[in-house]
Amino acid sequence: HYDLAIMDFDRALDLEPDNSMAYNNRGFTLAMKGEYERAEADIRKSLELSPDNIYALNSMAELFAMKGRTEEACQWLQKAVDRGYNNLRYLKTSRTYDNIRGSDCFKKILNQLDIKRRQQSRRSR
16 A cells, blocks of 8 residues: 555645654565655754764665665665664565665674674673
């Protein structure tokens, strides 16, 4: 129901034009539809409004991954991770990363997150 979701995000932006998450979510939905140019514009607007938004940074990584642009996807994902994004399960399973899942840069980021998770687990014991 991508089109219905986009209509909801359009309405949210009518009501609150500076809602960075509405831009991010509409952009992600557009990416899922394959409308990459519009998706990128929305996600960039989200980042303009909230430069450290880890979810928008991850959405940009997903967008470039869907487009098969591995290095750019990894650069965006690394920015998200550096700012605190840590959903390892999502990264391992989301189909949005299927195009780059076998790449060295993606594996390196997953390994980095796995190491951080193990270190945090040891500290909390």
